[in-house]
Amino acid sequence: MNMIQALNAAMDLMLGRDPAVVVLGQDVGYFGGVFRVTDGLQRKHGQHRVLDTPISEGGIVAAAIGMAVNGLRPVAEIQFADYIYPAYDQIVSELARLRYRSAGAFAAPVTIRTPCGGGIRGGQTHSQSPEAIFAHVCGIKVVMPATPYDAKGLLIAAIEDDDPVIFLEPKRLYNGPFDGDPNKPAVPWSTHPGGEVPDGYYTVPIGRAEIVRPGAAVTIVSYGTMVHVAEAAARSLGVDAEIIDVRSIVPLDVETLAASVAKTGRCLIAHEATRFAGFGAELIATIQERCFFNLEAPIERVAGWDTPYPHAFEWEYFPGQARVVAALKRVLEGR
Amino acid sequence: MNMIQALNAAMDLMLGRDPAVVVLGQDVGYFGGVFRVTDGLQRKHGQHRVLDTPISEGGIVAAAIGMAVNGLRPVAEIQFADYIYPAYDQIVSELARLRYRSAGAFAAPVTIRTPCGGGIRGGQTHSQSPEAIFAHVCGIKVVMPATPYDAKGLLIAAIEDDDPVIFLEPKRLYNGPFDGDPNKPAVPWSTHPGGEVPDGYYTVPIGRAEIVRPGAAVTIVSYGTMVHVAEAAARSLGVDAEIIDVRSIVPLDVETLAASVAKTGRCLIAHEATRFAGFGAELIATIQERCFFNLEAPIERVAGWDTPYPHAFEWEYFPGQARVVAALKRVLEGR
Amino acid sequence: MPRRSRLHVPRAPARPGEAPDFSYVRLSAAGAVARPDVGSPAADIENLSVELIRVLDDQHRAVGAWNPHLDVDTLQVGLRHMLLTRVFDDRMVRTQRQGKISFYMKSTGEEAVAVAAGLALRPNDMLFPSYRQQGLQFVRGARLVDLMCQLLSNTHDMCKGRQLPVMYHSVPGRLFSISGNLATQFPQAVGWAMAAAIKGEDDLAASWIGEGSSAEADFHHALLFASVYGAPVILNVVNNQWAISTFQGYAGGEQRSFAARGPAYGMPGLRVDGNDFLAVYAATAWAAERARKGAGATLIELVTYRAAAHSTSDDPTRYRPKEDYERWPLGDPVERLKQHLIAQGEWSEQRHAALSTELEQQVAAAWTEAASYGTLTEGPRLDRDLMFEDVFKELPGHLAEQREQLRRERG
Amino acid sequence: MPRRSRLHVPRAPARPGEAPDFSYVRLSAAGAVARPDVGSPAADIENLSVELIRVLDDQHRAVGAWNPHLDVDTLQVGLRHMLLTRVFDDRMVRTQRQGKISFYMKSTGEEAVAVAAGLALRPNDMLFPSYRQQGLQFVRGARLVDLMCQLLSNTHDMCKGRQLPVMYHSVPGRLFSISGNLATQFPQAVGWAMAAAIKGEDDLAASWIGEGSSAEADFHHALLFASVYGAPVILNVVNNQWAISTFQGYAGGEQRSFAARGPAYGMPGLRVDGNDFLAVYAATAWAAERARKGAGATLIELVTYRAAAHSTSDDPTRYRPKEDYERWPLGDPVERLKQHLIAQGEWSEQRHAALSTELEQQVAAAWTEAASYGTLTEGPRLDRDLMFEDVFKELPGHLAEQREQLRRERG
Numbered sequence A, B: 001m002n003m004i005q006a007l008n009a010a011m012d013l014m015l016g017r018d019p020a021v022v023v024l025g026q027d028v029g030y031f032g033g034v035f036r037v038t039d040g041l042q043r044k045h046g047q048h049r050v051l052d053t054p055i056s057e058g059g060i061v062a063a064a065i066g067m068a069v070n071g072l073r074p075v076a077e078i079q080f081a082d083y084i085y086p087a088y089d090q091i092v093s094e095l096a097r098l099r100y101r102s103a104g105a106f107a108a109p110v111t112i113r114t115p116c117g118g119g120i121r122g123g124q125t126h127s128q129s130p131e132a133i134f135a136h137v138c139g140i141k142v143v144m145p146a147t148p149y150d151a152k153g154l155l156i157a158a159i160e161d162d163d164p165v166i167f168l169e170p171k172r173l174y175n176g177p178f179d180g181d182p183n184k185p186a187v188p189w190s191t192h193p194g195g196e197v198p199d200g201y202y203t204v205p206i207g208r209a210e211i212v213r214p215g216a217a218v219t220i221v222s223y224g225t226m227v228h229v230a231e232a233a234a235r236s237l238g239v240d241a242e243i244i245d246v247r248s249i250v251p252l253d254v255e256t257l258a259a260s261v262a263k264t265g266r267c268l269i270a271h272e273a274t275r276f277a278g279f280g281a282e283l284i285a286t287i288q289e290r291c292f293f294n295l296e297a298p299i300e301r302v303a304g305w306d307t308p309y310p311h312a313f314e315w316e317y318f319p320g321q322a323r324v325v326a327a328l329k330r331v332l333e334g335r
Numbered sequence C, D: 001m002p003r004r005s006r007l008h009v010p011r012a013p014a015r016p017g018e019a020p021d022f023s024y025v026r027l028s029a030a031g032a033v034a035r036p037d038v039g040s041p042a043a044d045i046e047n048l049s050v051e052l053i054r055v056l057d058d059q060h061r062a063v064g065a066w067n068p069h070l071d072v073d074t075l076q077v078g079l080r081h082m083l084l085t086r087v088f089d090d091r092m093v094r095t096q097r098q099g100k101i102s103f104y105m106k107s108t109g110e111e112a113v114a115v116a117a118g119l120a121l122r123p124n125d126m127l128f129p130s131y132r133q134q135g136l137q138f139v140r141g142a143r144l145v146d147l148m149c150q151l152l153s154n155t156h157d158m159c160k161g162r163q164l165p166v167m168y169h170s171v172p173g174r175l176f177s178i179s180g181n182l183a184t185q186f187p188q189a190v191g192w193a194m195a196a197a198i199k200g201e202d203d204l205a206a207s208w209i210g211e212g213s214s215a216e217a218d219f220h221h222a223l224l225f226a227s228v229y230g231a232p233v234i235l236n237v238v239n240n241q242w243a244i245s246t247f248q249g250y251a252g253g254e255q256r257s258f259a260a261r262g263p264a265y266g267m268p269g270l271r272v273d274g275n276d277f278l279a280v281y282a283a284t285a286w287a288a289e290r291a292r293k294g295a296g297a298t299l300i301e302l303v304t305y306r307a308a309a310h311s312t313s314d315d316p317t318r319y320r321p322k323e324d325y326e327r328w329p330l331g332d333p334v335e336r337l338k339q340h341l342i343a344q345g346e347w348s349e350q351r352h353a354a355l356s357t358e359l360e361q362q363v364a365a366a367w368t369e370a371a372s373y374g375t376l377t378e379g380p381r382l383d384r385d386l387m388f389e390d391v392f393k394e395l396p397g398h399l400a401e402q403r404e405q406l407r408r409e410r411g
Ligand SMILES: Cc1ncc(C[n+]2csc(CCOP(=O)(O)OP(=O)(O)O)c2C)c(N)n1
Pocket: B026, B055, B079, B083, B086, C132, C180, C181, C182, C209, C210, C211, C212, C213, C214, C238, C240, C242, C243, C244, C306, C310
């Protein structure tokens, strides 16, 4: 099953299990979403459970908050993460703070799904990875799956979670794992263990990282598309890297990260988002606080350059294997 | 001169020097601003240079962008940094990217002034420090002065800058330096060298940190109100700290920071903003990348707790001297 | 600049030192506006967004088609809530001046907006107020002590010390948590109403924002979503002429009424005398009936005047004539309802004075109790561990650590 | 769910497999709508936001008060630009299908909206288009090769490879940089116009957004600021009935015209036949004259139809009847202007065919040149160092370092 189908299955299942679940967003209803993630859901569950909306991200999130306060569990889609900013105020000032400011009297269990990341020739407005600007906001959880298995399990967990969740979908992984090389033929999810998705209900708990590959020489901390790039890079370099998929950006599974770096003594962070003040900075800050005396080399970051995502330079911009390999070498040599 | 007067003087001077400068924002015109920062400017420069606006942060920034494209140099006030989020899309998607996406054909030299930080019993919606969510966005400069002298010089530099600048004003410093102790009587700026503000034109360059106090034992990196808290804490502990006021968050003066930490081998970051994925994380990440082999202890952060700013617990929340002292001790002992 | 600016700059009708001028307020005579069927298409009743719905005339009689024909009991209850609002507001500003609370916002002159609307709705209807409808709290049965404890951020504070004063909420009272961010509740109310419709329930939502706040994006989101989905919601714009120092012309009120935005989005817009208890009641009841019938949302503009300062941090003499309110053409809502009852022989100056005294005593007694639970500066204090709770439903690891750290570092 | 949902859900008039149905489009006869003085108060001319301003009648004659009485030259220039738009669009979609460019968006069926408005404005007026007014580029003298190089992100790309195809700009053409974020340019155009007014200059701004995009907050910001400051700006909503798969009812068009929002904010709203070159020209000229006279902004709704797919990533047969456009009651803008000229004896099918061929050859020749400067996959490529420039005016240290790092790590 690919990631689109896995996400679709999660919503289908939750719409069926819980009458409070509703799905809303631009083009998600009749059409089934520009990436087909909600395909067939309106036909099956009806126009009053799967709603097309105006092109108004702020309005969508605000309405979802109101619905949640009235007992529903809205799953709102923002068509691209690049278009989530008009909803930023409702997310930061309202969704994230409602439980706190009302001392628990009110809460809004809203899930906001949105495709993120580059690699699909989307240019600067269809490629962004805005996790850091949500990670800094207290009161919302932020997750990003790297496989169809995690996508389904995490989305069910997000919908069931009583706190709001920003659910970031690395769109380059929708149809298959991607190792960062755009010239190789695309690989379908059927070739990857993460593409095995059980029928029916299961959850992947929010707040737990996954050790994708155990290793001893260096820890690579990553999430989303970059997990696969990192795996390929480590493989090509033949290094015994421990590769961790963060999965849950908030809350962060610090224990898993710290235990790994304490063991390996070396650490590399890899994400697609721009580097400066990106989430990689928090990972470094936390890990050096916890593992300073274990560290044998500075922690490095491989990340998007500090520029918008440029259409023509997609593959110079995308932090591909070559850059991961170069950084890995530095981390292994201790500069 | 206090910081309010210094900021007022900068705008007054620029309105006088450059007919392209306009000031706009909620209550900034007839009334002179809720903090009186624009007091008298409309009377002196006229209703068409100093504009009251609707309560619409998104509209204010959008209009400022359009004005700037048409040759003006707008200085927009957002009444509190806590209310900047409705303008986030225009700032991130438009203001920050216009020059890049048009390959330099268009640009918008807009300055956005906004009071930030806590310590005035403002509760969660009048106390926020959102610098990190702007620092992560490529294409905008972000500055924060800690003295009236820097406030005037940096604001003139911001208005003259051909790139957009987010100008954050630590409102607790408006009327005097503040060392973090709310029980001590307030001290006016006339008692502080940073309160000496020259008449007339001068600039403080954007992109340069300032060594507020040279020292050898430890580097404290801070900005805004926390610079003064850090100074007091170091003094009370009797430690020979080198205290650096970052001043310019973007671009960051990495050389000054790295040179200091290379010398002292120890570093503490202090900011008011919430800790997780805050700007302190970037400071740590950068410094450990540059100074790893000089570091004798993990870099620590003293920051706001990862909660909204709670009205009743202002002084438990505010990262005051006691917390800076505790962290300094840890950093000095190497844990 | 090469030439003279052609920018239009709205002008406040009068600034300090000038004579008050309310000639810009378009009035209708009491009883003059027709009351259409609640099912009327929005396009057929656009006049309601231009005229001014009024019931109480200058002789304090209730006249015209909008007269809600309320029984004396309801009128007296309304008067009591309005007077309580005023007494409470006055007293709380005094406590603020004494340094006992950090901040306060009065609703003086606007009491009818909240109280009459509150009484016209059903208890199950969900209310999304701004910070200036404290009357709704009284209508929905809030205890004075509870409100005061919120203002004091003390050990009995419903918000556990986390919010500025006046940012109340009530689950049993179906009063949504008030936000410091303007207008955000407006589209949330629409979402709540959409959910009620999806669930097939009869309850509706109502929300209030200031005319200044209608400039925010969320005003547009609210009207649009309410219109598209025919949501059972009442969207109230309280046009009290001022947004801090900024005159309503800066929110677009110079060109057109705020009510007129309703028809543009396909819903009725009612322009109502907000100082006329009966008119506010009648308009709200009309909109509620319409919503419950499935005919969707209504926008109501309540024309009123912010008689007091914006908040305890504000000094209105800096930006408007001192005697402005005395010349306000729609009078005082408490006084007008009082005179209406007197005119009917159901009230008297004596009874009014007695009620005033009774309410003052009530408020004073409540204050004594509330202050005993702690103030910002004295008495018992909230457990600071509460600072870390409710960020998430369950305390995550990093917040548990920070709680410990605070204990360690601050003793 | 306990009961039946009472939520109203807008319904597209026809979905695949159903017969096209345009009975919802409210029409006026050509020439039927009066043309008021450009100085008329907005409140007096609200009818313009409900009726449909049309000039070309079924016999291809120009009739009524809105007839702009254009000379044959202007009409022929307009036809040429429209036809060029169509030829260019068709060809670019073919190149996209061949994998030469990554993405494209046609404006088929909407050519008059851009071309007629562009011609009605002065060269100094500043234009803030969305991605679907390529006609403005032609009117303002863009070279085909330059547009194509942008589409190709090649070495001559005006955007230096940084933008998706169709996100053009032109400083000499006074065409603002097109944004991928919907509606953001609408209030920016207002700010530009405010600056023109502040500077005492006569130039005005015009902007275009889709009807779907009018749901964004920036629509509200634009109307509000334009109204408050009387900004010299023309705000155009291109109602082409669809926003990707979503019918215009979801943007509020089910209840009321988009033009009707204008009067609500205190400015005229004109509802115009967007496929009628003469009507678009006349309405734009009217609004421009009004703005230049100092009477402020106008909202224009252009009623048209998106004849093609949303973009090359879209397949409209999934959500609307295949033959929808054939039944569209306002016909085809190119065909209608062509027949108007033919009816006057100033054009013929032969001349039209010849023009078509000429334009196709022009486009083909331009393509050959443009492709010689590189495509996404072949030929010369932009210097990747450009990736780091223009983030700021001067390259800051950290970007200089990153540029070096890229050189080191990628050779
Ligand atoms: C988003 C946002 N912007 C600005 C403010 C600051 N502010 C608080 S109240 C106020 C005036 C509101 O005026 P109005 O909406 O008319 O309500 P009123 O105070 O008259 O009841 C302003 C600007 C805020 N709280 N939130």
